[in-house]
Each structure stands twice: as C-alpha cells, then as structure tokens.
Amino acid sequence: MASGPDVPHHPDGGPAPGVGRADAADDDAVGTAVPRLEMRGIGKAFLGTVVLADVDLTCAAGEVHAVVGENGAGKSTLMKVLAGVHPPDAGEIVIDGVPHTFHHPVQAQAAGVAIIYQEFNLLPERTVAENVWVGREPGRFGLVDRARMRADTQRLLDELGERSFGPRTPVRALSVAQQQVVEVVKARSLDARIVVMDEPTAALADDEVDQLLALVRRLRDQGLAVLYISHRLREVFAVADRITVLKDGRRVDTFSAADTTAGRLVKSMVGRELDAYFPDRAAPDELGAVRLAVRGGANAVLDGIDLDVRAGEIVGIAGLQGAGRTELARAVFGADPFTSGTVEIDGRSRRLRSPRAGIGAGLGFLTEDRKAEGLVLGQSVRDNTLLARRSGAARGRRRAGTTDVEALTRSTELRAASLEQEVRFLSGGNQQKVVLAKWLALEPGVLLFDEPTRGIDVGAKAAIHDLMRDLARQGRAIVMISSELPELIGMSDRIVVLHEGRIAGELPAGATEQQVIALAAGHHLDDVDETGDAVPGGGAPGDDAAGGGATGDATGGEPRP
Ligand SMILES: Nc1ncnc2c1ncn2[C@@H]1O[C@H](COP(=O)(O)OP(=O)(O)OP(=O)(O)O)[C@@H](O)[C@H]1O
Ligand SMILES: [Mg+2]
Secondary structure, rough: OOOOOOOOOOOOOOOOOOOOOOOOOOOOOOOOOOOOOEEEEEEEEEOEEEEEEEEEEEEOOOOOEEEOOOOOOOOHHHHHHHHOOOOOEEEEEEEEOOEEEOHHHHHHHHHOOEOOOOOOOOOOEEEHHHHHHOOOOEEEEOEEEEHHHHHHHHHHHHHHOOOOOOOEEEEHHHOOHHHHHHHHHHHHHHHOOOEEEOOOOOOOOOOHHHHHHHHHHHHHHHEEEEEEEEHHHHHHHHOOOEEEEEEEEEEEEEEEEEHOOOOHHHHHHHOOOOOOEEEEEEEEOHHEEEEEEEEEEEEOOOOEEEEEEEEOOOOEEEEEOOOOHHHHHHHHOOOOOOOOOEEEEEOOEEEOOOOHHHHOOOOOEEOOOHHHOOOOOOOEHHHHHHHHHHHHHHHOOOOOOOOOOOHHHHOOOOOOOOEHHHHHEOOOOHHHHHHHHHHHHOOOOEEEEOOOOOOOOOHHHHHHHHHHHHHHHHOOEEEEHHHHHHHHHOOOEEEEEEEEEEEEEEEEOOOOOOHHHHHHOOOOHHHHHOOOOOOOOOOOOOOOOOOOOOOHHHHHEEOOO
C-alpha cells in the first residue's frame, strides 16, 4: 500500500544537487535557476471549443509536478501539447531557457520530452535491450552492436535500481510495472529531461503502485523534471513537490504539496467541499430475494465458490492481485465460465457460456479493462449508450419504450458537449462514464462492477457511489470489485475475501482494512479479530472519496450524514 498524505516528502534525501526547490505555493517559486520546463499561456481549442486557456506550468529539474483536475479538465491535452501531439493555438514552451514550437512528437522528443503512455508500444517477443534501441540500434562495422546495446541498457537499469530483470529478458515475460520501467529506460536512452506520466498507475496492480512511485522518485533524484497525472490523491501526495489544479481548461491553483491538504485540493478541483462519507448501507429489511447464487463454482482459477447476493445488496469482493476477483466476475458473467458448480439468477439455474448469454440472463458487467468494452469511438454518446440495448444480446429482456439517455448520462456525471458528441473526443474518464451508462441502459438485475471508479475524478466518484446505492435500492444485486480498500469497505454491505481462488472468509459491513488485508493474505479470521482494529480519525476530508489513505478506514464505513 502506498503511504498516506501525511508521509514526509523525500525521506530518501533532499533534492538533486544544484536544483532550485519549490518552497512556496507560487507558481514561479523554483529558485533562481532557470526552470527545466516553462509552459506559458498555453491555449488550445478543438473545433471552436476551448479546451485550454492561458495555462502556465513550470517544472524544475529534480521536481515532480502533479497535474490534477476533473475528467475533461484538460490534463491530457496539456501533456499532448507538451509532447508535440497537438500544436498549441497560443503560448510558448521553453525548455532550459530555449523556446520551442512543436508540430510533431519527434520534435518534442528531440527537445528532451518523453511521454509514457498507458498502452505501451513494446514488442513482446523482443528482449528489453532490443525494445529500448529499436530503430536506432548502435552499429559497428555495419553490424548491430548487441554487446553495447545490452551494456547500455544494463547501465540504465542499474541507474534506476532495477534488478528484477535484465537486458536479455523478453518483454512478454514482464509485468505491466516492469514494462513501464522499460519505457522509462527508453526515455532515458533518448536523453529525456522531462518525463510525462499520464495516469501511470491506472493499469497497475495494487502492489505495483509503490514500485512505480519509487521509480518516479528515482527519476526526480536523477534531476529529471517529472509531470505526473493521477486521480488518486494519495499517490499525488506521496510523490509530488507541487500540484497544479486544472479546471475547465484553466489553471486554478498551484500548491506546494507539503503545504496543502487533500481537502483543499479537492475543493480547488471540484469547486466545493466533498464529504468523506459513503451513502447509507442497506438496512436488513431492505434486502430482498437472492438474485445471484453460486454453488461450488470452480474453474482453472477458482474453487469452491459459494456466493449469494440479494436484491438491494452490494457485496464487495476483496483479494490480492491474482486471488481471482476478476475471474470470479468473468465466470459468473459467462466470459470464462465455471466448469463445475451452479449459477442461479433470480432462482433460475443458468449455464452461461458467453457474455452474450450473461447479458441475456440479466447480468451487467463493467469490466476493469474498459478498452475492451467496445465503445464505438466514431459514434455519439447517445448511440454508444444504446449500443448494447439495441443489439440482439438483450433481446427478450428489452422493454418497450425509450431509454432516457440524458438521465443516464447525468447520473454518471458525464461531461460532454452534447449527447451527439463522438466519444473519441471525450476525455478518458468521460469515456468510462459512457461505458457505465451503456450497461445501465440494459437495466440488468445483477450488476458486476470491476473497478467502477478507476480513472474517474473525485467528484464523479461520489456520484457513482450514490448511483450504485440507488441501483441497489431499486432492487438490483451488486457485486463490486475495487482495489481501493476505503471504497470497497465504504460501499459494501458484506465483503467476501478471496485467497488463491478460494473464499478465505466473509466480513460484515464496517470491517476494517486490516481485517480485509489479513484475510486476503491467507490468515484466519480468528487471528485477524485480535489485531483488526481500525485506526480512528484517519484521512482528511475528501481523502476517502479520492481513494483514501491507508488510515482512512475509520470514516470509510460511516454513512453519509
Ligand atoms: N481531439 C479532440 N477533439 C475535440 N475535443 C477534444 C479532443 N481531445 C480532447 N478533447 C476535449 O478536451 C477536453 C479535455 O480533455 P482531456 O482529455 O485533456 O481531459 P483530462 O483532464 O485528461 O480528463 P480525464 O481525467 O478524464 O482523463 C474534453 O472536453 C475533451 O472532450
Ligand atoms: Mg486524461
């Protein structure tokens, strides 16, 4: 688990030598040295819609500058301007005192800007060294100098303190976090002086997040300027020296991380205070009939799964990476079916052998991998929302009448110019809200949510939490997977903990993080109760809504006032 916002900054030493430090909230307070990066008065409009207006952003060598803000605030667009993907309409980019005009990513790369995208472009069958040097292999006598390629790669890996793999390791053998390291090595080999990471932890397993944060700190200590975008405020506070808030394409604040709180940051982002509370849980008399029942569910990953979810109930599924959480949802849905055991939906025994069958049986499954969800990027928000509903999959269950797309998208806090806007022009978080609306349009009786708020901004997160509780109140049965423990604990009426494909135990509403973690690690509940006390009073306002700190659990279980 990453450390909370209260963790002191740079426990492993001060800034890189000779580096101006940001010690005031003032945007330009980076000492007397010329900042590594200055973006001044950046403006950008798409088809007449202003997306960035007069944005200033500076970053010193040896500084981590986080950029935060709501979905659609302009964070990714600002970074794409820096990376030469979108030429700005106004403003200038100055790197080490030299003004630049980028019209192409290659120009930005040559000026020392590296952007690490979420989807990597690595070649899985090639080695790490081959991937780092692909297209610009060092030569000797007309031959590729493999020894030098490997040695240079090894040196860069050493610099980053990476020992878990080497230059000869094939990329296919690497985890997502390790592939991120390869991308960083590649950036270093290109002499990058500015590294941009746009939601780098969105695709990482919980235990990989700490590794990524350590990597960011190393880059900072090596004197790079790092721009870091994330919706998880805990991470932001763990690595950033300064934090800039964008709202509706404008810079509204730049804080020194040491001098601000999660609560203040949230207020700056969403323009109001957010309470740290989750919606009321279901009262016992609000629970109805069992809508989903699994008995003895087993397949290659899972074994002995017994699960009941009632109408009105939200059941959280916890477990470490690889414990089988997503596999459980996929098995219920019919994507990777159980090979033995039974699944009953609304009292009817079902043999679901495909997602299509799952939809037909009244299941909805918001997957963790939104890319595979099949948004049709060239179609409108409205058409995408109605896509699944219009398809044959839901035939028979489809009711007559129209779907109120407007109400659906509003309930997810979607920000789009209009319902006719093509989804490819939406920000990442807003695309995810369309996926959610698409599932809701099908009106499934049983909803499986895998990481429902990943990539969603803090304000919209609270709205989606309320929405999930409303769905339960309307009689839906909900299964929820979330790596953010405060969210899982705050939302669930019951938590089923998986360990190595089996149910390790079940915890009632209001369980503590320690209890969940202990069960997930394979300990017995009896041992857990001894030590499973919540830490009282942890977490600043808004912190839980933002993914919370490790100490945020005491408020996590409280109802909203
Ligand atoms: N190519 C494009 N054409 C038209 N509009 C675009 C384009 N790219 C982005 N936009 C719009 O620019 C705005 C900012 O989007 P951007 O992706 O920068 O947001 P973001 O802050 O990164 O949000 P998120 O947190 O959801 O990733 C959004 O309103 C988006 O719809
Ligand atoms: Mg973005």
